[in-house]
Each structure stands twice: as C-alpha cells, then as structure tokens.
Amino acid sequence: xxxxxxxxxxxxxxxxxxxxxxxxxxxxxxxxxxxxxxxxxxxxxxxxxxxxxxxxxxxxxxxxxxxxxxxxxxxxxxxxxxxxxxxxxxxxxxxxxxxxxxxxxxxxxxxxxxxxxxxxxxxxxxxxxxx
Amino acid sequence: xxxxxxxxxxxxxxxxxxxxxxxxxxxxxxxxxxxxxxxxxxxxxxxxxxxxxxxxxxxxxxxxxxxxxxxxxxxxxxxxxxxxxxxxxxxxxxxxxxxxxxxxxxxxxxxxxxxxxxxxxxxxxxxxxxxxxxxxxxxxxxxxxxxxxxxxxxxxxxxxxxxxxxxxxxxxxxxxxxxxxxxxxxxxxxxxxxxxxxxxxxxxxxxxxxxxxxxxxxxxxxxxxxxxxxxxxxxxxxxxxxxxxxxxxxxxxxxxxxxxxxxxxxxxxxxxxxxxxxxxxxxxxxxxxxxxxxxxxxxxxxxxxxxxxxxxxxxxxxxxxxxxxxxxxxxxxxxxxxxxxxxxxxxxxxxxxxxxxxxxxxxxxxxxxxxxxxxxxxxxxxxxxxxxxxxxxxxxx
Numbered sequence: 001x002x003x004x005x006x007x008x009x010x011x012x013x014x015x016x017x018x019x020x021x022x023x024x025x026x027x028x029x030x031x032x033x034x035x036x037x038x039x040x041x042x043x044x045x046x047x048x049x050x051x052x053x054x055x056x057x058x059x060x061x062x063x064x065x066x067x068x069x070x071x072x073x074x075x076x077x078x079x080x081x082x083x084x085x086x087x088x089x090x091x092x093x094x095x096x097x098x099x100x101x102x103x104x105x106x107x108x109x110x111x112x113x114x115x116x117x118x119x120x121x122x123x124x125x126x127x128x129x130x131x
Numbered sequence: 132x133x134x135x136x137x138x139x140x141x142x143x144x145x146x147x148x149x150x151x152x153x154x155x156x157x158x159x160x161x162x163x164x165x166x167x168x169x170x171x172x173x174x175x176x177x178x179x180x181x182x183x184x185x186x187x188x189x190x191x192x193x194x195x196x197x198x199x200x201x202x203x204x205x206x207x208x209x210x211x212x213x214x215x216x217x218x219x220x221x222x223x224x225x226x227x228x229x230x231x232x233x234x235x236x237x238x239x240x241x242x243x244x245x246x247x248x249x250x251x252x253x254x255x256x257x258x259x260x261x262x263x264x265x266x267x268x269x270x271x272x273x274x275x276x277x278x279x280x281x282x283x284x285x286x287x288x289x290x291x292x293x294x295x296x297x298x299x300x301x302x303x304x305x306x307x308x309x310x311x312x313x314x315x316x317x318x319x320x321x322x323x324x325x326x327x328x329x330x331x332x333x334x335x336x337x338x339x340x341x342x343x344x345x346x347x348x349x350x351x352x353x354x355x356x357x358x359x360x361x362x363x364x365x366x367x368x369x370x371x372x373x374x375x376x377x378x379x380x381x382x383x384x385x386x387x388x389x390x391x392x393x394x395x396x397x398x399x400x401x402x403x404x405x406x407x408x409x410x411x412x413x414x415x416x417x418x419x420x421x422x423x424x425x426x427x428x429x430x431x432x433x434x435x436x437x438x439x440x441x442x443x444x445x446x447x448x449x450x451x452x453x454x455x456x457x458x459x460x461x462x463x464x465x466x467x468x469x470x471x472x473x474x475x476x477x478x479x480x481x482x483x484x485x486x487x488x489x490x491x492x493x494x495x496x497x498x499x500x501x502x503x504x505x506x507x508x509x510x511x512x513x514x515x516x517x518x519x520x521x522x523x524x525x526x527x528x
Contacts, residue, residue: 001274001275001278001279002278005274005275005278005287008274008287009270009271009274009275011526012267012270012271012287012291012522012523012526012527013267013268013270013271015522015526016263016266016267016270016519016522016523016526017263017264017267019376019377019518019522020260020263020515020518020519020522021257021260022376023260023372023373023376023377023518024256024257024259024260024511024514024515024518025256025257025260026372026376027253027256027368027369027372027373027514028253028254028256028257030368030372031250031253031361031365031368032253034361034364034368035250035251035253035357035361038358038360038361039355042358112498116498121498124500
C-alpha cells in the first residue's frame, strides 16, 4: 500500500475507533451516574412509604377456627391472589365440580439443576421459543 | 393499408424491450439477479421487507426503454425548459439522494426499540463500540484491495462506503453510501441486507471458534429494573452527547431518539403508532424500490461489485469477532460474570444478532437466557454504527 493510502487508512481506523469509544464511554458515564441517582431516589421513596406499613404475616400455618376445612399451609411471601390462581388451576385440571380433593399446602418448587424452578423454566421457554 | 399496419407494428416491435435488450445483454443478467433475489426473499425469507422491493426496483431499472432507473433524470433544453420529465423512480430516489429516508426509518426503529436492557447495563455500550471494529478494519482492507487490484480501484470515499456494511445496519449503510459513493449504492445496499439476513449463518461459527464451552455457558445475573424517568431522559441525553461529539451522526441518532421518546413518553401514542407502522412501511417501499433501481447493469456488473460482496462479508466477520473478543475481555475483567456471546450482538442487525447470541448460548446451557442481555449491545450497536457513520462522513465526506 502507498504511504499516502496507509496514512489515511491508519487515520480513519485509529480516529474512528477512538471517537466511537469516546462517544459511547461518555454515554456510559452519564447513564451510570443518572442510574445511581435514580436508584438512590427511588430507594429513599420506597423506605419512606414502607415505614408506615405493617410487617407481612409470617406463616399462617394454623387453620382459622371458623374455617370449615383446614386452611392451606403456604410458604411465606406467597400472596393470596397467587393461591387463588393455583387453586383454580388445580380445580381446572382435576375437572368436575371441584369437589373430592383439597389443597393442603403450597410451597415453592425446588430449583432444577439448571438453576431455576421448573415452572419458571417452562414460562421462560414458552416466552422465548419464538426467538 | 396492409403495408402501413405492418410498418407500424414492425416499428413498435423494433422499439420494444424484446429487441432493445440485445443492445445491452447485461440487462438480462440483471433481471436474472433480480429473480434470484425474489427467490431469496420469498422462498427463503431473507429480509423480505426490503429485499423484495429492492429486487423489484432492480428489475424495473433494467427494463429497456422504461426509463425507470434511479438515474432517469429530467431532460432540459438550452433555454432551461424541461423537454422530458424524469422517471417515476428518479423522483422517489430523491429521498435517498437527499438523505431523507434513512433517518425516517430510524424514527420508526426508535418507536419500536426498548433501550431498557442498555440503560440497565450501560457497559453494553462498550460491546456496541467494539463491534464497530468491523467497519474500520474493512476500510483498511478496501483501501489495500483497491491499491493491490487496480481493476477495483476503490477510492477512499468508496472504501468508507463499503466499510459501513460492517455496521450491519441498512439505513446507516445507505445514508453513508449516498454521500460517499452514490454509484455503488445499489451494490452496497444489496450486500448489506443480504448479509444481515445471513447473520444466523455467518456469526455462530465465529462465536464458537473464539469462545470456550465454559465461557459460552456463563449465566448472567438478572438486569435491574429501569425507572420511567431514566427511559425518558435516555433519548435526550444520547442525542445531546452524540450530536455534540459527532454532528454528522445527528440526523440518524436524533431521529432514532425522537422515535424512542415518542414511545416512552406515552403521550403521543398516535404519532408513535404512525411512525412504526404506516410511515415506516411507506418509507420502506420507497427506499427499497429506489435503492434497487440504482442497480443498473452498467453500474452493478463491474469488478467493484465482487469486491463489495467479499469486503461486506469480511466486515460482518470482523465486526462479530471484535464484539466477541471484547466480550471475552469483559468476561476476564468481571471474573466470569459476562457471557462473551453477547458481544456478537454489538454489530446491530436488531434483533437478529441478539437472537443468535440467545440460540448459541442455549446450545451450551438450555437454562441460559441471554436474549435480554444481548439486546443491550444490540441496540448499542445501532447507536455505535451511527456514530461510526458520522466519523466516516466527517473524515471522508
């Protein structure tokens, strides 16, 4: 390659790389700083709003006295609407009028060897199959 | 009477394309190439939204006497009066020539892009920058090839226009080529879109060759959620920073970010819908047909086209390799927290390149979901290739 061509090529390669990296590194810095500020602000807001709320119930393993059947033993942190959905799914799978079976306990499925619970894996597989 | 009718019919036939095509038989080859592109678009599904109109534009431009190439300018007499209007596609082509269509396509892309994964992990920008290495290394290659093989004779501007194929971004390639090498626009656009469609075939062997099984199996931690304020400020910040640094990239990046702000703001849903549907589709038709119609036989069937096809492939390979190698560097620096496979997505080609990272990663570990992690470098690559285009235009334009 001629000296002129080599000089121009090196100029484009070096300055092109440098400017592209500088522009994107500048964006990284600005977005990182902005992200940290936003995380701090939202964290403070969450703390402020969480201070007045009562602590979540631990484990309602005991059946309610007035309940006709034993209440479901559920793991801590599973909200009521999730229990309702799981119960509905079980009833749909069992068929019939929903009689003849009872849900005794609900607990999270253990992680599989891939590092995720089986249902989580199934959901991810379903949602990303198209890709 | 019979003689007159015969003379008229004979005159019509002699002036028809069936006769005129033999004055330049290369047009037959161009029509055959257009048919091959139809096959690839329709039967193989290779980027059909653009390849099909490009192929049809190519077909129209090579019909003798039809005056439908992008270069069929109006004819003026000495007094400046128009004696013949330009062809239909000549007028559509003005949107390419004046640099209107590519930024409008970017507007639509902006309304369809979620920059959340990039905002959540800004380090992805580095992978988007590294993968632009394909552009600059190909520029070097084009300059060398042009000097070594005088039949190719690539000028510095042409080398820049060819190199941008490595950005794996059609509108950016067209935006640069229409300024630096308008005569090569057709070949560059066809090469760029063809290779983008071939990303799932080109990238995996390079990704596998440059990474170990252990690296490919890395499971990355979940991305943090991004607030709405961050998503709203991102387009404004990117526009300001990139446009201040590389003003030549402002048209592309500005329109991309306008589209994104329209999406994220949620207050101009109608405009956002129009930009990503009707406007995008209309501009895609005009862009495809008029770019295809630049591929006339005299311009397309030249040794330069072969050079562009070879260099375009190299550009994609270099870009992928640079991204993966930078991913490996990040893997080492973070103590194995970054899967190097997401680096290949930095070449743009949204979302195809991110899908490839996901698929190659899942082959090693079926429970590994790299898609969202790869979307970060993928959309960073769009910004990176626009910056690289701005750099090329500012140095060579």
